[in-house]
Amino acid sequence: MTTTKTIVNVGIADTKTVQHPNTIRTLGLGSCVGTVLYDEKRRIAGLSHILLPDSNQARAANSNPMKYADTAIPQLLKMLQDQGARDIKAKMAGGAQMFQAGKGTSFMRIGDKNIEAVQEALRKLNIRIVSSDVGGNLGRTIEFDPETSRLSIRKRNHDIYTI
Template identity: 45%
Template sequence: MIQQNLIKVGMADLNIATEGSVLKTTGLGSCVGLTLYDPVNKVAGMAHVMLPSSEIARESTINLAKYADTAIPELLDRMKHVGAQQNRLVAKMAGGAQMFAFSGQSDSMRIGPRNVESCLEIINKFKIPVFAQDTGGNYGRTIEFDSGSGLLLIRSVQLGIKEI
């Protein structure tokens, strides 16, 4: 999906796209790439979520895109501002890997699975159906989300290219 209308989404970042532009984020290990899409108005949104909850934030000014509980409402607001309707939105997500094996597996070391759980919980609160996901595993991903078609392209070294 090589496009001239590519909008990059960095780590702990979010953005929206319209008119066939493509959102892209790289470096999804334990992070989750969450996408929302309004198929009627062709409005797409992507958040690169690093952590499950802003309750653990140590910074004085919170980066809303960094945490699942703040990124998803912010993404929704931005999408609605350009014409998306919440009752039409569908979600897709990728990432949330357990990149390293730890003995004992304390909950604090399960960042990837906790990110996935948190994103699903918040999406469910907004009554947005999750159409597809490629989460878990122990490998990184790069994703591209097409605002014209709603297609999510997932690349990984281990599994190649997958479309959902």
């Protein structure tokens, strides 16, 4: 019997989950951060692609919680727990600074703020970050395989590597 593998695509300000043999990915992360929460034994995982650090800065009500680190990470955790995940760990990537520093515009440092916000959200939930590939100044495409718990990372003009 053959099984078909599906790749689940996660967009910007989106969060999805996946079970083996399927994999989950998000494309073209710049200053955004991709966070994978996974249960190694049960081979379930989820991926969140956040755009901004803090939902308290939203200037509109009823904002999409998956856009912000502080709201997306707890929701992702709950989605996984609802599917029976228990021993949950994290891997993360992204948060690059895409432009050279200029005069203090909002383009600047957003990557760093996103990284810090995700780390803080994970700390609050007592989730251990097993590995991460953050910062720098290059965009990333990332894909997680719940079968192996490996997160593969691709940058433009670079070979794929896993963490």
